Amino acid sequence: MALDPRQIKADFPIFAAQVRNGRELVYLDNGATTQKPRVVIDAERDFYSSEYGTVHRGIYHLSAMATGLYEAARETVADFVNARLTKEIIFTRGATDSINLVARTFGDRFIGKGDEIILSEFEHHSNMVPWLMLQERTGARLVYVRSTPDWRLDMTDLRSKLSSRTKLVAITGMSNVLGTINDIDMICQLAHEHSARVLVDGAQLVPHFGFDVRATDCDFLAFSSHKMLGPTGVGVLYLKEEIGAAVPPYLGGGDMIEYVRYDGFTTNELPYKFEAGTPNIAGVIAFAKAIEYLQGLGIENIIAHEREVTEYALDRLLSLEGIEIYGPKTPDKRGALFSFNYKDIHSHDVASILDFANIAVRAGHHCAQPLMQRLGVNSTARASFYVYNQKEEIDILRESLKQCERFLKHAVG
Amino acid sequence: MQLDDLYREVIVDHYNRPRNFGRPEKWDIMVEGKNPVCGDEIVIYLTVKDDVVSECRFEGKGCTISIASASVMTESLIGKSLGEIRLVLSDFNRLLRGEVCQRCEQYSDAIAFQGVTKFPVRVKCALLAWKTLEGAIPDSGTHQA
Ligand SMILES: Cc1ncc(COP(=O)(O)O)c(C=O)c1O
Numbered sequence: 001m002a003l004d005p006r007q008i009k010a011d012f013p014i015f016a017a018q019v020r021n022g023r024e025l026v027y028l029d030n031g032a033t034t035q036k037p038r039v040v041i042d043a044e045r046d047f048y049s050s051e052y053g054t055v056h057r058g059i060y061h062l063s064a065m066a067t068g069l070y071e072a073a074r075e076t077v078a079d080f081v082n083a084r085l086t087k088e089i090i091f092t093r094g095a096t097d098s099i100n101l102v103a104r105t106f107g108d109r110f111i112g113k114g115d116e117i118i119l120s121e122f123e124h125h126s127n128m129v130p131w132l133m134l135q136e137r138t139g140a141r142l143v144y145v146r147s148t149p150d151w152r153l154d155m156t157d158l159r160s161k162l163s164s165r166t167k168l169v170a171i172t173g174m175s176n177v178l179g180t181i182n183d184i185d186m187i188c189q190l191a192h193e194h195s196a197r198v199l200v201d202g203a204q205l206v207p208h209f210g211f212d213v214r215a216t217d218c219d220f221l222a223f224s225s226h227k228m229l230g231p232t233g234v235g236v237l238y239l240k241e242e243i244g245a246a247v248p249p250y251l252g253g254g255d256m257i258e259y260v261r262y263d264g265f266t267t268n269e270l271p272y273k274f275e276a277g278t279p280n281i282a283g284v285i286a287f288a289k290a291i292e293y294l295q296g297l298g299i300e301n302i303i304a305h306e307r308e309v310t311e312y313a314l315d316r317l318l319s320l321e322g323i324e325i326y327g328p329k330t331p332d333k334r335g336a337l338f339s340f341n342y343k344d345i346h347s348h349d350v351a352s353i354l355d356f357a358n359i360a361v362r363a364g365h366h367c368a369q370p371l372m373q374r375l376g377v378n379s380t381a382r383a384s385f386y387v388y389n390q391k392e393e394i395d396i397l398r399e400s401l402k403q404c405e406r407f408l409k410h411a412v413g
Numbered sequence: 414m415q416l417d418d419l420y421r422e423v424i425v426d427h428y429n430r431p432r433n434f435g436r437p438e439k440w441d442i443m444v445e446g447k448n449p450v451c452g453d454e455i456v457i458y459l460t461v462k463d464d465v466v467s468e469c470r471f472e473g474k475g476c477t478i479s480i481a482s483a484s485v486m487t488e489s490l491i492g493k494s495l496g497e498i499r500l501v502l503s504d505f506n507r508l509l510r511g512e513v514c515q516r517c518e519q520y521s522d523a524i525a526f527q528g529v530t531k532f533p534v535r536v537k538c539a540l541l542a543w544k545t546l547e548g549a550i551p552d553s554g555t556h557q558a
Contacts, residue, residue: 346476348451348538349420356416365452378452378474407416408425408477 173205446545
């Protein structure tokens with residue numbers, strides 16, 4: 001069943017709250033973060049209002065209830081990504097935290113001097129810097145797979161770079177700059193032939209396409225709640241049980257220990273081993289509501305909507321004279337996220353002028369500075385879509401872009 | 414609030430025809446500045462004779478606001494002593510904080526940037542060149558006129 005963005009918008013209080021100068025909000029910065037539906041907002045409020053207590057500690061009623069909700073959320077996530085075991089789901093602070101966790105535990109234990117980590121050229125800083133830091137700690141080497149001229153991962157180059165030295169392929173599911181979707185199934189298959197592990201940065205992919213960790217057989221999957229209608233400060237790391245059991249803990253503190261003596265400690269079992277300290281309980285519980293909301297819309301319907309928006313946006317934007325879109329120009333294996341520059345207008349000016357028409361787009365380097373150099377630009381504007389965006393909003397964007405030019409031209413005169 | 418407050422005609426003009434743009438053959442002081450948020454970069458070159466700025470040029474990439482502001486800055490610094498530069502820098506900072514600054518009328522088209530205060534996210538753009546220069550001229554930021 002096709003999504004009805006108009007009806008979906010009604011579930012998000014922000015759209016009623018942010019009408020400016022009679023113009024409805026056209027929110028196109030979903031790649032950075034998404035808006036929240038009422039069910040998610042209510043879930044946090046209700047939890048704090050009537051059910052709040054800590055998890056895994058108290059004997060009393062409230063704590064038992066909070067623990068129940070928190071662990072039920074873990075099951076919701078496990079089910080959403082089709083994990084084999086619920087304990088393979090670790091709650092973190094976000095995708096960035098999840099990736100750092102892997103670098104600090106799996107990386108420190110299994111990736112040493114001379115070993116190689118393979119990345120794409122279009123990783124978010126969050127999936128680069130933790131590996132650059134590991135490189136500094138251990139002397140491991142980062143190897144970058146080339147991109148094809150239409151900004152897809154060059155699979156031939158990947159094949160040639162995989163070797164017995166490869167310990168990890170850390171790759172984005174979908175680029176937050178180019179919109180490119182990588183062939184994760186194939187990447188996992190190729191990497192595993194060389195006994196390398198695969199970490200998927202799912203921050204962009206998971207919210208728009210869902211993910212099946214068992215079908216892809218990836219070893220790690222990182223994603224953030226706030227990019228899929230959930231609260232900030234919550235993320236997920238999926239990791240295979242066998243790896244989770246074999247690596248050292250991440251942060252030390254409460255909950256992650258089994259037993260502490262004055263001269264040592266033993267670690268708790270999965271998933272608690274990686275969840276030191278009191279977690280974002282309310283955030284996790286509300287995140288589960290966001291997932292249920294998405295499941296209610298239907299992942300297949302979300303994918304179909306994404307496809308429709310992508311086709312329409314490519315058609316309408318590419319036909320606009322003076323626009324340069326960075327990323328694949330065809331809708332296959334590509335998300336509804338478009339980085340662009342218009343004429344020679346700086347992306348900041350584009351974003352300010354669009355903001356005046358109540359259109360929110362991102363401008364800047366999108367936490368991908370090396371890629372900006374590759375693209376030969378300092379910054380780009382970026383429009384990224386989600387379930388509540390209508391095709392009409394692409395027309396509004398297109399018309400407002402033309403205004404940008406007229407505005408700056410006019411001002412010269 | 415009007416978009417014209419941001420893109421005043423003089424500002425767009427400074428952007429389209431930046432004054433004192435391009436690297437000079439010689440200089441006494443060179444400073445580079447970057448806005449890590451947007452990737453804008455700027456390099457400023459100062460030539461100083463007998464404690465007075467005889468030439469001030471810049472090059473770089475940036476948005477309308479950051480380039481226009483750099484252009485205005487170069488115009489307002491030429492002919493000033495290093496002591497006076499500190500005053501100009503702190504005056505411009507005050508202007509961008511929304512304070513009244515009568516002297517700013519005298520600094521090229523600096524006063525046109527008053528409207529930028531209505532767009533808080535763009536204040537950084539307007540200050541890029543000035544903050545960059547501040548780094549090369551110690552204690553200018555704390556100078557109180
Ligand atoms: C591809 C990608 N990876 C990682 C991240 C980091 O996510 P977070 O800031 O939620 O940790 C982002 C978010 O911008 C992203 O787009």
